[in-house]
Amino acid sequence: MTMNSAAKDHVESITKALLIPTAAAGVYARTALFEQVVEGLAAFIGRRRDAETEILRFPPVMSRQQLQSSGYLQSFPHLLGCVSSLDGDESDIRALVKGSDWLARLATTDMVLNPAACYPVYPLAAARGQIPAKGLLFDVAAYCFRHEATHEIDRLQAFQMREYLCLGSASQALGFRDRWLSRADEFAMQLGLPHRIEPASDPFFGRAGRLASISQLEQSLKFELLVSLHSDRQPTACMSFNYHLDHFGKAWNLRTETGQIAHTACVAFGMERLALALFATHGIELTSWPTPVRTNLSL
Template sequence: MRSGGALVPTPVPGVHLSTGAFESVVHGLAAALGTLEPDGVQRLRTPPVIAREIIEKVGYHRNFPHLLGRVYTRTSTGTPIESDLVLLPAGCYCVYPLFADTALAATTERSVEATCFRQEADAEVGRLRSFRMRELVRLGTAENCLGWRDDRLAAAQQMLADMGLRTESAVAGDPFFGSGGRMMRALQQERKLKIELLAEVGPGQTQAVASGNYHVDQFGRLFAITGPDGAVAHTACLALGYERLALALLHRHGPDPSRWPEHVRKLLTLERP
């Protein structure tokens, strides 16, 4: 499905080619969103794959078997076998193993750009099977991770407002804890572990364009990470989807970025027409 001519459909549902205008917006978003990072933070770029062992360790294969993209290859005799790699479903999964069996001396943060894959069941506007995202990941104590999540989410919402995007925040079930039943989902929502920013990405079509996630000590326990207070480390992340944000901007301001409001063009460092 097209969205203002920004994405060119392929024969495969949920897989698109992007135009030059679309990519200029994505590149502008990558630069603008970088201002949400603290000075000197280490920036990482992930490959589109991750060790299957890590995904199995965090339980993604069990909680979301329908979304996981598995990789198969063949032995030298031609026998098909499952690879030790899977397609990366979220960028932050690459960060936690870096600190496995580590005692953090201080609160730690990383910035990750990732190409991700999820085997989505439909192909509505914004629900791509292959997509890019920026994630800021925080490791530390419970207090500084939760407060950081709220602060960075508010900063992101303000930045999107400056770009002319109208967003609404909504509490959602946190996928890091599995799909679960109604009771688990209600508990997740009561604790506000996951807060999404929703925006229109097409006519009558609303998607989450960003989310702030507080994982409690889930990944600290799984990877034996100790926080600076000596307790199991807590983690949080801010995730922003490049394609969905670009679609939202094109829907809001029109298909030609050269005609967008000057202050938006300046924020995205788009060239003058």
Template sequence: MNNSMEQRSDDPTANFSEADLDGNRRHFGEALRRAGWLVPAPGGGPEGLGDAPESVVEGLNRLVRRTAGDVEAEAPQRVRFPGINAFELLQRTDYVASFPQLLGAIATFDGETGDHRRLLRRLEAGEDWADELTRRDYAMVSAACHPLYRALEGTDQDRRVYELVGDCFRDEPSPDPMRRESFRMHEIVTFGDERHCLDFRGRWLEAAHQVLTGLGLQVEIAAANDPFFGRAGKMLASGQRAAELKFEILTEVYPGHQTAIASANYHQGHFGEAFTITAGSDAAHTACAGFGLERIALSLAAQHGTDTRRWPEHVRDSLGLG
């Protein structure tokens, strides 16, 4: 991805091969760890981010917020939800029906002393002790905007716009550093009629494209679909793509392989109907624009190198990295 004629010592794409996607993913991860961009977690859990990428993520949040001030007539209302929410939310949003392979529920221990002793015996014996836990009424949030719909249930939200930064979880483990099970999304969400939502999505597709190209990334916009589960999911995915409900902004970190780093989606009346949210006298339609913060940060490392002090001045200025 780095098009510099001179090979830089901080270029995490230095060992990439045109034909070895798995090898490229491995080399990228190794380079990011050596540079302190990725921090390995004990037990093979999701990796953390080091100081440099965290500074980039903070700068991206500020940049998206400034962009929202330019794109929208009024500044969006900021809302923050935790990375867990009611288990019921997975059902209300149709996530269980559409994406059961991605969800994560929370289980805890609520037994007595004897139950604990049995758990410890199984632990010491190296046995699986997970069935000693009980599923709680909480689950991991899979999309930052989902708790917002539940919070606004039964209200009128015509032409309202909200801004959220949230932690998301999707159970899709991968050796690819660009695909994280736990990640952050910066989303801008609106409610209204069809025309309002489509206009909103169009504005944000253009704005997101400008933001990302302004940071030196080579991107393109393409119609896309969500990873619906099963045979019926294939039909849902085909319908979503045919109706152009979802667009992704893609960049090429690995040669010949594109990765989505942002998206803009039109949900029609799905969430308005599910949560009795109105826009005037009708069920609200919704649309959102989402920026994958870690993915964008790692894409910038692939493009400009892992030493942010050497990034182009206009990129450093845009992200406040001075």
């Protein structure tokens, strides 16, 4: 058995005690054991929140128009999930339900499934007016959805994302990203996670997307904290550190007090991935985990 196949078998064996498959691929029920660790992670992350950070928690849906205005459809149409409904009065809907073609009669609503916790923040900030001189910091979280092509246990379709987000000048946004990048090693070591940090790119769509990925790498806009779960050659990204330049500033006319287009940056925590990495590293029995890790997670 190769190292990668052994690692995959190990992850699959522990997953049975943590996540319960549903009828939908990439969608799982979470056990109490799994949620205990996720909640510990949430508190651990929360203790690293910068001062004057605004806390926001978003539902799993958001405005379709707002997501489109953010440029998501141009960059990641293959990952999008839309909310549909049956239109009409009671008699129309009853007739549709009794028939066999009700799926063909679904109408798209003005909502989509939230693909990342940060997307609802930008229109909210834009509605408030100019960004103050000190910039804006947010702590956001949401259940998110992405229509993934594969359904490995570390690539769920429905998942929890926690983010810290900075809106401000170019130096503020890049400085925020770089500060979190410098904290990453300590963060992972406090969790006892073997890891590495590497430049990365997003899964942009199509031929133009491949060029965007190359540009993202060349400009060092994105880094990921990687942990080996089921493959050493394809480790799992458990955190990402992202500098968006002025992309969202232009999309939402976000401006600083000096009138300049704002820049943004974020650090994202994949809650399920981090929890799986902890179980894969330390085992199913929480009592056998290293004492410092248990203390850090209040377990």
